[in-house]
Amino acid sequence: MLFNSFNFALFLPIVFILYWFVANKSLKAQNVLLLIASYFFYSCWDWRFVFLLAFSTVLDFYSGIKIFEHKTQSRRKLWLVISVGINLGFLGVFKYYNFFAESFADFIANFGLKVHYSSLNIILPVGISFYTFHGLSYVFDIYYERIKPTYNFVDYTLFVCFFPLLVAGPIERATHLLPQVEKIRKFDYTKAVDGLRQILWGLFKKIVIADTCAIHANLIFDNADMYGGSTLFIGALMFTFQIYGDFSGYSDIALGTARLFGFELLRNFAFPYFSRDIAEFWRRWHISLSSWFRDYLYFPLGGSKGGTLMKVRNTFAIFLVSGFWHGANWTFVFWGALNAIYFLPLLLMNSNRNNLEIVAKGNLLPSFKEFFYMIITFLMTVFAWIFFRAANLTEAFHFVQTLFSKSLFEAPNFIPKVALLLISFFMFIEWLGRENQFALSKFALTWPRALRWSFYFLIITCIFIFNGKEQQFIYFQF
Numbered sequence: 001m002l003f004n005s006f007n008f009a010l011f012l013p014i015v016f017i018l019y020w021f022v023a024n025k026s027l028k029a030q031n032v033l034l035l036i037a038s039y040f041f042y043s044c045w046d047w048r049f050v051f052l053l054a055f056s057t058v059l060d061f062y063s064g065i066k067i068f069e070h071k072t073q074s075r076r077k078l079w080l081v082i083s084v085g086i087n088l089g090f091l092g093v094f095k096y097y098n099f100f101a102e103s104f105a106d107f108i109a110n111f112g113l114k115v116h117y118s119s120l121n122i123i124l125p126v127g128i129s130f131y132t133f134h135g136l137s138y139v140f141d142i143y144y145e146r147i148k149p150t151y152n153f154v155d156y157t158l159f160v161c162f163f164p165l166l167v168a169g170p171i172e173r174a175t176h177l178l179p180q181v182e183k184i185r186k187f188d189y190t191k192a193v194d195g196l197r198q199i200l201w202g203l204f205k206k207i208v209i210a211d212t213c214a215i216h217a218n219l220i221f222d223n224a225d226m227y228g229g230s231t232l233f234i235g236a237l238m239f240t241f242q243i244y245g246d247f248s249g250y251s252d253i254a255l256g257t258a259r260l261f262g263f264e265l266l267r268n269f270a271f272p273y274f275s276r277d278i279a280e281f282w283r284r285w286h287i288s289l290s291s292w293f294r295d296y297l298y299f300p301l302g303g304s305k306g307g308t309l310m311k312v313r314n315t316f317a318i319f320l321v322s323g324f325w326h327g328a329n330w331t332f333v334f335w336g337a338l339n340a341i342y343f344l345p346l347l348l349m350n351s352n353r354n355n356l357e358i359v360a361k362g363n364l365l366p367s368f369k370e371f372f373y374m375i376i377t378f379l380m381t382v383f384a385w386i387f388f389r390a391a392n393l394t395e396a397f398h399f400v401q402t403l404f405s406k407s408l409f410e411a412p413n414f415i416p417k418v419a420l421l422l423i424s425f426f427m428f429i430e431w432l433g434r435e436n437q438f439a440l441s442k443f444a445l446t447w448p449r450a451l452r453w454s455f456y457f458l459i460i461t462c463i464f465i466f467n468g469k470e471q472q473f474i475y476f477q478f
Contacts, residue, residue, distance in 0.1 A: 202252030
C-alpha cells in the first residue's frame with residue numbers, strides 16, 4: 001500500500017477514527033488496533049512475507065529477554081550472536097546472495113576457472129532492511145544495558161512494525177519509540193494539524209517534485225549514450241532532486257501520520273542540500289541510518305579516538321557498509337567509498353563539526369562564503385548520486401566520462417522547464433522553512449487565513465495536477 005495511493009487515503013482515516021473514537025478508552029486496545037493495522041498494511045505488499053516479519057519479531061523479543069536475564073557474559077553474548085546472526089542471515093539470503101555468488105564467480109573467472117552457481121529467484125521482502133535494524137538496535141541496547149526489555153509482546157511488536165515507518169523508515173530506536181508505545185496517548189489537535197501539514201508537504205515532494213524529476217532522470221540515465229555532457233548534467237540534477245523529494249517525502253508522510261496517532265518519530269531529514277560540507281550533509285541526510293551506523297558500528301570500532309589509520313579505517317567501514325546497505329551492487333559500494341573520500345579530509349583536519357547549525361540561521365540570505373560552500377557541497381553530492389543511480393559501474397564511468405567532455409559546454413538536447421520551475425519553487429519554500437522541523441511547520445501561519453488557505457490550496461492543486469500513475473518510493477527497494 002503506497003502512501004500516495006487511493007487505498008491509503010481510505011485506510012488512514014478509517015484507522016484514525018477507530019483509534020480515537022472506538023479504542024480511545026484503553027491503551028491496550030489502541031496498541032492492538034495499530035498492530036492489526038500495521039500487519040494489514042504490510043500484507044498488502046505480499047502476505048507471504050508477514051511470516052518473515054513475525055519470525056524476526058519473535059526472535060528479537062525472546063533474545064532481548066534472554067540477554068537481560070542471563071547473568072553470565074558468555075550466555076548474554078550467545079543470545080546476541082543468535083539474534084544478530086539469524087537476522088543478518090535472512091538479510092543476506094534475500095538481499096545479497098545473488099550478488100556474492102555472481103561476484104565470486106566473476107573473481108574466479110579472472111584466474112581462468114569457471115564456477116557454476118545457482119541464483120535465487122526470490123523477491124526482496126519490502127522493508128526488510130528497516131525492520132531488521134529496528135530489532136537489532138533493540139537487542140544491542142539491551143546487551144549494552146542502555147534499556148531493559150519489555151515483556152509485553154504487543155508493545156514490542158508495535159515498536160518494530162508501526163505502519164508509518166515499517167517499509168522505509170525512519171529506523172527507530174527502542175529508547176525513543178518504545179516508551180511512547182507504553183504510554184497513554186491523548187488526542188492533541190495542534191499536533192494532528194501539524195501532522196497533516198507535514199503529510200501535505202511530503203505528498204508534494206513525492207508526487208510533484210520526485211515523480212516529475214524521475215521522468216527526466218530515467219530518460220537521460222537509460223539513454224545516456226544518446227546525450228552530451230550538458231544533458232547528462234541535467235539528468236544527474238534531476239535524479240538529485242528525485243531521490244531527495246522521494247525519500248524525504250516518504251519520511252515527512254511517515255512522521256506526519258505518526259503524529260496523527262500521538263507518536264513522534266525520529267527526524268530523518270534536515271534540509272541536507274543546504275549543507276556547507278559533506279560532514280554536515282551526512283548529519284542531515286537519512287539521519288536515522290547515519291546515527292544507527294555511528295552508534296552500532298563506528299563507535300564500537302573506536303570512532304575517531306585512535307590514530308590516523310584507525311580513523312581512516314573506521315570512516316571507510318561506516319561509509320562502505322552504508323553503501324552496501326542500500327543495495328547489492330558495486331555502484332552502491334563505490335558511492336559509499338566516494339563519500340568516505342569526501343569526508344576524510346574534514347575528519348583528519350578536525351573540521352567535520354564546524355557547521356552544526358543550519359546555514360544563515362536568523363538571516364534571510366547566506367553570506368557569500370556560505371553560499372559558495374553550499375554550491376560546492378551540492379555539486380559533490382550531485383556527482384556522487386551518479387554512481388547511486390547508474391545500473392552498473394561501467395555505465396557510471398561512461399556517464400562521467402561523457403559528462404566531463406567538451407560536450408558539457410554545448411547546448412543540452414532539451415531543458416525540462418516545468419521541472420526546473422517546480423524545483424525552484426520547492427527549494428524556495430524549503431529555504432524559508434529551513435530552521436523548522438519541516439518546511440511547512442510554521443510557514444504561512446502568520447498570514448491572513450484567506451492567504452494561508454490559498455497557499456495550501458495551491459499545494460493541493462499541484463498534487464492533483466501531477467498525480468498520474470502511482471509511483472513506488474525509491475527506498476522500498478532497499
